Amino acid sequence: MKEKMTEQAVRLFDQKGFTVTSIQDIVESIGVTKGTFYYYFSSKEELLKEIHMRYIDGLLSKQERILEDDSKSFREKLFDIIHLSIVDIKEQGASAKVFFREMRHLSHKSLDQIEPKRDMYRYNIEKLLKEGRKSGDFRNDFDVSVVAFGILGMMNWSYQWYKPDGAKTDEEIAGTFVDMVLKGIQPQ
Amino acid sequence: MKEKMTEQAVRLFDQKGFTVTSIQDIVESIGVTKGTFYYYFSSKEELLKEIHMRYIDGLLSKQERILEDDSKSFREKLFDIIHLSIVDIKEQGASAKVFFREMRHLSHKSLDQIEPKRDMYRYNIEKLLKEGRKSGDFRNDFDVSVVAFGILGMMNWSYQWYKPDGAKTDEEIAGTFVDMVLKGIQPQ
Amino acid sequence: MKEKMTEQAVRLFDQKGFTVTSIQDIVESIGVTKGTFYYYFSSKEELLKEIHMRYIDGLLSKQERILEDDSKSFREKLFDIIHLSIVDIKEQGASAKVFFREMRHLSHKSLDQIEPKRDMYRYNIEKLLKEGRKSGDFRNDFDVSVVAFGILGMMNWSYQWYKPDGAKTDEEIAGTFVDMVLKGIQPQ
Amino acid sequence: MKEKMTEQAVRLFDQKGFTVTSIQDIVESIGVTKGTFYYYFSSKEELLKEIHMRYIDGLLSKQERILEDDSKSFREKLFDIIHLSIVDIKEQGASAKVFFREMRHLSHKSLDQIEPKRDMYRYNIEKLLKEGRKSGDFRNDFDVSVVAFGILGMMNWSYQWYKPDGAKTDEEIAGTFVDMVLKGIQPQ
DNA sequence: GATGAATGAGTCTTCATTCAT
DNA sequence: AATGAATGAAGACTCATTCAT
Incomplete structure (x- = not known):
């Protein structure tokens, strides 16, 4: 029930x-x-909090499973994380939208539990970027924090336009995004 | 008043x-x-519509001024557009957040007037990418529409985290974003 | 104006x-x-009062013109009064409906000026009936006051259903009403 | 409640x-x-509709009980119906006044349910008149529809002036009305 | 586990009215 | 003679919440 x-x-x-x-x-x-x-x-807000918890916990655990897989390179991990965010829309799209849109209606008490998890998600991406630098997967001359925000923006904004039953597969979109992030769009 | x-x-x-x-x-x-x-x-909704109109009209006209400037290359135009979106947060950040967040509370009648303008903004970016291809500024092997969504995501998401009085200037952020989009993050 | x-x-x-x-x-x-x-x-109520005054004054003066005409029998006068009420709908129908329907929204002060006139209208009909009795036009064995109310009911109710551009002319309706009042509906 | x-x-x-x-x-x-x-x-209007329904349904069922009683002549039925309308004021006067006065505030949807019933009430009177003609109770030379409106006017207008605790009993008033309708007011 | 009745604070909206200009 | 800006009181309606059963 x-x-x-x-x-x-x-x-x-x-x-x-x-x-x-x-x-x-x-x-x-x-x-x-x-x-x-x-x-x-006990209240409408509690329900909202539950929804937030369920979503961010699920997302974090999926992210961590990807990050912990030592058989993969950092580039591959980046692909997996971006891919996950697209794939996830199919089953978690509604939750995701509620998560980003309605967070403001949580009480301070609830926010205190949820914001750290949301930040952790971003922090994990920053960490991935930093580690990828050491391994030589990524360049050394960009602002990790801004790039992380950029990647997050690409991923999170996709909730607004991506239709799971549209023309492009999630593989294609994730592929384009990763390509864009790794190689840029100008001729090399 | x-x-x-x-x-x-x-x-x-x-x-x-x-x-x-x-x-x-x-x-x-x-x-x-x-x-x-x-x-x-006449109603609370009319006020909201007015806010939306004022925002998107302003944004579109600024965007068009950039696109029409023939003294600039497509790469420069891309920089300007991304830069604009960051700079704009200073004075239009509140409007922008309201725009993206509260659009759902518009009536269908209002939406019919606003959605085309919002789409136009994105379409202009797609056009820029396409033209930049012909001129050789951009590569030919990416999905224009997905990349446009990616760029939009980076820009629009910045409303969520960018603090105009923070450590990084808008130039720096726009610079990082454009670098990321043009050259990617992996070593060349 | x-x-x-x-x-x-x-x-x-x-x-x-x-x-x-x-x-x-x-x-x-x-x-x-x-x-x-x-x-x-000076107020919405004053406007309403003006409408009431204008209507009842007009009606009363028309009624009095009929009653004062000594060339006519009492039966003819009754016909004329009933006929008037139907004819009047064409140009005064709206006023009449407002008069009967909205009287409740007048202030006590206004009512004190209007009710006596409205009562006068009914009282004139009672007087007509009484005088017609003396002249032998009407029978002696009915309650004048109740019959006056009955006639008024027939007349005033017509505002609710009579359509000036309908199938029956005002002559026909007034004729039927007077016939009904004078001779009744049962065979003699 | x-x-x-x-x-x-x-x-x-x-x-x-x-x-x-x-x-x-x-x-x-x-x-x-x-x-x-x-x-x-669910709304103020629903309450009004309920009041209308309750009134017209009650009135119709009482009318139908009278009409169905085959032991009575058509003249007696006419008396009963007129009598009912006067008697009814005692307990249903308020409802009746609300019914006739406030019908305009019903929605079209509600009106569609109520108007047919109100028309049925009048139609039943017309039917009574027509049947009374065949049986010889009533004359053949009057317009049934106009006479029905006239009778209705007498009855419905009584809500405006009849005071149940006044000098005349409901029997007396109904008697006068029926006399007036059947025999008219002129000497025979 | 679940219901139904009731609350009361709050929401958008309407409107007659006033008044300086 | 007419306007436009502003008021403030009131109205219908919504809704999260409570609680006895």
């Missing part, structure tokens, strides 16, 4: 936004009453 | 979000009464 | 009702601004 | 009119809060 509610909530928050979606909307969509909601959640 | 209201609204919508900001909040912040708001705007 | 405003107001009050029609609606329909309204009327 | 609310609403709508009566007025008069109102009704 709690599971079902959370899933419906993600769907509705994605479609209509957190503030605009009422508890009534959520419970109606699964055929129970408002009382039931408050049996499982 | 209308001007003043719009500006305050942008500030508040940026800080607290469109739905959470009440008309009361807006009028209180400039010391008038609710009636006054409805003297100038 | 005042004239024009009153006429538009009648039209709108008839169509949408007094409460639902705003001053804004009225002034917009003739292309002036709200200030202008308050130049001519 | 819903019952109680509806009854209070009828009382208030009768006294002050639909538009002027606020939800606040209604809930205050029974000591609950506004939220409670919206727990039972």
